[in-house]
Amino acid sequence: MDPLLTRLRAAGFDAVSADLAPGGVVAMAGMATLRDGSRVFAKTLQGAGADLFEIEAEGLRVLREAGATTPDVLAVTPDLLVLEPLCPRPDDNERFWEDLGRMVASMHAVTGERFGWHRDGWLGRLRQDNTWDEDGHAFLAQRRILRWLPEPLVEAAFDAEERRSLERLCAALPDLLPPRRPVLTHGDLWRENILTDRAGGPALIDPAVSYSWAEADLSMLWCSPRPPASDRFFAAYNEAAPLPDGWRQRMRVFHLRELLSDIAHDDGGWGAAQEVREIIAPFARRQ
Structure with missing residues (x-):
């Protein structure tokens, strides 16, 4: 230290x-x-x-x-x-997770006209490309998923056909994801970036903000290991800001960005590459 x-x-x-x-x-x-x-x-x-x-x-x-x-x-x-110092989150407190769900829904109520941000940011040690785009599917494909393919560790993790499968998935995004307006997103909303303030309520740290898909934030929690009480987060969020049908099935597509980022940061030893392969498997060319 x-x-x-x-x-x-x-x-x-x-x-x-x-x-x-x-x-x-x-x-x-x-x-x-x-x-x-x-x-x-x-x-x-x-x-x-x-x-x-x-x-x-x-x-x-x-x-x-x-x-x-x-x-x-x-x-x-x-x-x-x-x-200022914060406190650890109470993983078993359902009220805490409900309050967090309503907080994030309120944050997502701030909408934009385009996807992106007025400047590039960071996700971990690597740049986050926030170039403005009016097409949310193109933004997700180019700025949040395919952006990682040139990173050396990602390039080494997948063969040419796997990269093409990922590209085919991105080309199919308009058929996989219903169009949504860009909203203000935290950008790195996994459990370790959720703490507690002095009053015992939820507080957020380590953002990678942009106007993006609301479900991109939700996927960070949904797809990562989390305590059972956090189910109340999704219930409270959906009460405050109802999600289109099928949102649970879409979570893994949005989570591709985080999986690829983990690999690019040399933190994919837990199986991130295999998860990517499972998600892109339907887009592999049959021999």
């Missing part, structure tokens, strides 16, 4: 110690104790893009303006982000 403490002190925080935070897979992050006994949450990243933390701080602000709870940003520099 020495690099984190050094950068905190350089930013004016009299940090005396820091404890590594669990759950993160990209940045060095931890809860730091200051000399006066107060605590802050801080994160740093060796070789970070010069605008990575600036974009993350902007995302937190935009989500808060849309009604989501996010931590206060205490400081942001090219190599450091300092936030």
Whole structure:
């Protein structure tokens, strides 16, 4: 944790110690104790893009303006982000997950005219292409799925026919997904980016915001390991913002972006490539 403490002190925080935070897979992050006994949450990243933390701080602000709870940003520099501390989420509390479902539905009520964002962002250590597009199917295909194919680890994970199968799936997206308006999305809404504020309610961290498909956010939770109580998230969300029929069956298609990102970040050893193969199997050419 020495690099984190050094950068905190350089930013004016009299940090005396820091404890590594669990759950993160990209940045060095931890809860730091200051000399006066107060605590802050801080994160740093060796070789970070010069605008990575600036974009993350902007995302937190935009989500808060849309009604989501996010931590206060205490400081942001090219190599450091300092936030107010939050608490672990209560995985077995159904009320918590219901509140989160309504929060995310409220956030998704903020709509846009186009898919994308006014600047590119980051997903983990790699750039997120947010180029504006009025066609949601083309945006999902080009900016969120096929975007990962040139990454070296993704290229190595799939043969030529598997890549063509993925391209055929993307060409079929208009038949697979009903058109929806672009909405403000968190962009990385998996369980580790959900915490608890001081009042015990849900709070969101680590966004990769853009105007995108609402179901892209939902797929991050639906397709990842999660506690049983989180079923109440989907029930509460659907009460506040009813989803078109068949949404459960569409979740794996939206989850392709996350699976490919995991592989590109060298975190696909748990079976991400095999999941991709299962999803694209119907689009393989029969011999």
